[in-house]
Amino acid sequence: MNPSPLRPGCPAGQRIFQWTGINIPPPSVIDNPVIRLLSNFTSEHSLCDTKRYGAGLRKFHIFCDIFSISEAERLPASFAVLHSFAFLTQGVPFEPVAVGTVRAYLAGIRAWHFAQGWPDPLSNGDHERINFSLRGLLNVCGHRKKPVRPPITTGMLWALKHSLVMSDPFDACIWAIATSAFWGMMRFGEVSFKSRSDFDPSRHLRRCDTIFGKDLDRVEYVRLDMHEAKTARNGEIQNIFLTGGGGLSAIEALRNLAEVVPAGPSDPLFSWRDRMGSVRPMVKSKALERINGILSEWGWGTAFGHSFRIGGASYYLAQKVDPEIVRLAGRWKSMAYETYIRAFEQIASRHLGPATQAANEQSSSTRVG
Incomplete structure (x- = not known):
């Protein structure tokens, strides 16, 4: 993954909170320091498995580096970017993963958006379309003896x-x-x-x-x-x-x-x-x-x-x-x-x-x- 001041070194479980983007999110609470403090505090304590989410977020940025996705397109991420990521996660360096893990990675990116003050990047229809693709991916790759190969760039x-x-x-x-x-x-x-x-x-x-x-x-x-x-x-x-x-x-x-x-x-x-x-x-x-x-x-x-x-x-x-x-x-x-x-x-x-x-x-x- 390419180094960036937007992604400082930190434990995997802290990435969704400490890794940021260049876009400014819309306000999610009123402009009051106490309310903002409560919002940030509850956000950091609303998730249990943030370490796994951090692993998915790292994979997402590796994917973006390989396919030249700009910082502005990463947060917030579009349906097209996340749909593509769902396909290519199994081909992005370096560990091929199961379809269930792909879903967990997408959940981590969704949590990252929430933690950074952005709305859900995927609508219900978007989730259905990605799940449709993942079912096809499972049918194609689910019984492979060899994992999907990562590409040379x-x-x-x-x-x-x-x-x-x-x-x-x-x-x-x-x-x-x-x-x-x-x-x-x-x-x-x-x-x-x-x-x-x-x-x-x-x-x-x-x-x-x-x-x-x-x-x-x-x-x-x-x-x-x-x-x-x-x-x-x-x-x-x-x-x-x-x-x-x-x-x-x-x-x-x-x-x-x-x-x-x-x-x-x-x-x-x-x-x-x-x-x-x-x-x-x-x-x-x-x-x-x-x-x-x-x-x-x-x-x-x-x-x-x-x-x-x-x-x-x-x-x-x-x-x-x-x-x-x-x-x-x-x-x-x-x-x-x-x-x-x-x-x-x-x-x-x-x-x-x-x-x-x-x-x-x-x-x-x-x-x-």
Whole structure:
């Protein structure tokens, strides 16, 4: 959570009383010091489980930081903001939670409004609409064996870039993996391996599967040719397109990897050289260990492999990229896939370029540290 004088350090149970907003609430009692004192006193003693409410309030501000919700929009919070928070609580760093906990978090935000002198932010109809959504969320996620994955954000990518040593073979590979998985919305199993012996040149990305080109607008892109993918038919090659990205460019990360870790055309694309000079495929557990070690140092929690795919898609959608284009680029299945994919390579930068360029232009606001 970003530091702010509006949110001083205090016990979790005191957050709804000590964390404030920039807006001035309407008067809730008459302008009399005794009445105001009684109002504040009764407010602080009207709740029992304020510690749990404090945890929910912290989650809410983390959500607002990630999605650039201004301070003015946090207190009072609109239905749209709180409805979105109800969906994304399970995807906001760092602990996926149950639907019942989401409801408790919303109750904490409601109590925060009361404690700060604001009316109930949600009407009865608003509560019904959110409960309707939460029932759907429970139906979808209630029996999942794995928790919903938190997304990687551009701020996290900046933290990784700041901390990784780009001249180090291992770190150069980590950076190429992180940017490719994010901008290409790739599954982590497509950029890493279960073990050193897991690499199969007939199935996995090799150095020769990286094609640099320019589209019809003369904008550079990289195409990765996947010979085996989760959503591909037998023998079908799927394409991943990487464009732009500014200071977080996957294209530049792949160029750096090729320079720092020279390898043969049939060697793994995402590989590094050990001290003996041997080319080694990047093992998933080692990659996530390095990534999470850095994110923890910067105050974030655990990311998962799928967090990059989710983060890339979330970023594109937040930049108003057409959802159909995101689906195509991320290789999600649908009836329209075969119709559009043939033309996509020639116009990739028109759709993905503006969004990846925005990551660089907004670096001053998204960069951490």
